[in-house]
Amino acid sequence: MQGRDLMPAERQTEILERIRKDGRVLATDLAREFSTSEDTIRRALRDLAAQGLCARVYGGALAISPASGTLLQRRREAVGRKLALGQKMASIIRPGQFVFIDAGSTNVAAARSLPSSIGLTVATHDPTIAAVLADRTDLTLITIGGQVNPLIGAAVDGRALRQVLELRPDLLLLGICAIDADDGLAAFHSEDAQMKRALLERSGSAAIAVLNEKLSASAPFQVGAVDVVADLVVEADAPKKIVSGFELQGIRLHRAKALNMKSSGKHIVSNDTVGSRSSKRP
Amino acid sequence: MQGRDLMPAERQTEILERIRKDGRVLATDLAREFSTSEDTIRRALRDLAAQGLCARVYGGALAISPASGTLLQRRREAVGRKLALGQKMASIIRPGQFVFIDAGSTNVAAARSLPSSIGLTVATHDPTIAAVLADRTDLTLITIGGQVNPLIGAAVDGRALRQVLELRPDLLLLGICAIDADDGLAAFHSEDAQMKRALLERSGSAAIAVLNEKLSASAPFQVGAVDVVADLVVEADAPKKIVSGFELQGIRLHRAKALNMKSSGKHIVSNDTVGSRSSKRP
DNA sequence: CACAATGTTGCATGTTGATGCCTGTTAGTG
């Protein structure tokens, strides 16, 4: 684990790094790995949270996809499961590829899990994903601009569409709202569906990751048949019956590892207590 | 280990070498290896840090990480003060305006403080700022796409520039690296400066917020004279002497509220002294 | 050579930061 002793500043950096990488940390784990008391870890997490660098939750801390509001709620659902999917998704990517990452909270997790130093070029129209990758010097990041639809969480207007048509990614990490072996892929918003169609058209290959509840679900706007995707990432306990239907259509199947988190929906404590430092002696 | 006696300068060089090699040094170790007192080591580290060659932390010193840390560290510095500036900055904005928010950690704070329901349209090329605002339904968000420079933390290539030229914002929240009443505004990167010039040209009005250490500092790439900005937000305790120099040029001055929070940079001790180097001119 | 000026060093001083353990409190769980 963490053999050497670390200075406080280093420890905080390490913790921050782990939060960025894994999306979450547990105070108990950190205490063990840094061989220090949990109090010290908690203090460090408190500090980081006070600086707005992570969200303090009961049991540890979460990465702050620096938003708040409705999307945040979606993002907080099934954090652990999405994380597992995201990691598996990231493992599909090969060094040197040009990857377009579509909008969606699962894809945010995938972006977080992108291994360093494999010389990627990444494009995205989702500001949250872009923010996750913005300060990484080990990859080239290209953002797609345009008017951001707050319901979708990405730029999906004509301008964005035009910019997408200038790209030719090797791989597309597609976010999808519903997938069904017969009905294909679908989205909840017309513009979103249009963007996804354009992305599919331009990309060499496509991969999607889906939570169990999206399997054999449906949504109003059709994107395409299921066979437009080459790789499908599902949860460890995805129903075999449904999944085999996709395999029959020649889709490569990837199962994410089952990681048993204590809880997925932890409550965020005191994000706004910026000034909450212990008042020093007089 | 370090048998021979070294002259102070030699020792500093050796220490720097070790910092570069290992990324970190402990004061105690160095004292033992150079067979000198810890005081001497601490003095040396203080010197090096004052020259901006390393980051002084509790226990030793860290390499001033150009790899992953630069932007992150910048974001971690002076959080509270930036927050105060950001809030004041946000209060300048009037309902219904079209605001462009330039890159920079102070502007991230400003974005966070944007009051809801004043019907704004906001444009930005900084993914972090975009992410902060991505799911707000009470404003229209337009992102500017392009290749993101990880040192600047925003899209600043030709594509981004072209998109900027299509906009005509009422107000520009300009991020700036250095400002001086005589030398004007300046940035650390050529592309960044170019982008800022384009933004200034297109915008009806401009406002900037600056930490004390940026006042009367200088940076390599000129952006423009100080009178291109209409509003200047400074900290509560900004030196009156310097500030009045700006007022004389007809700039509206706004003082942020003094929020007395303890510490934001506790671990990283006074990295701000870096700015004092650039602020002294021959 | 004498002598002052300067700079470096180690030590003693008091101050601050970091940590672990203690207390009581609160959030999550069955």
Added chain:
DNA sequence: CACTAACAGGCATCAACATGCAACATTGTG
């Protein structure tokens, strides 16, 4: 509702720290 783990705050302790001072070496100057 009872139980446990995680929590915040207080406190004692120790390490790291800044500062002032005196001793010493180095250099420059008369």
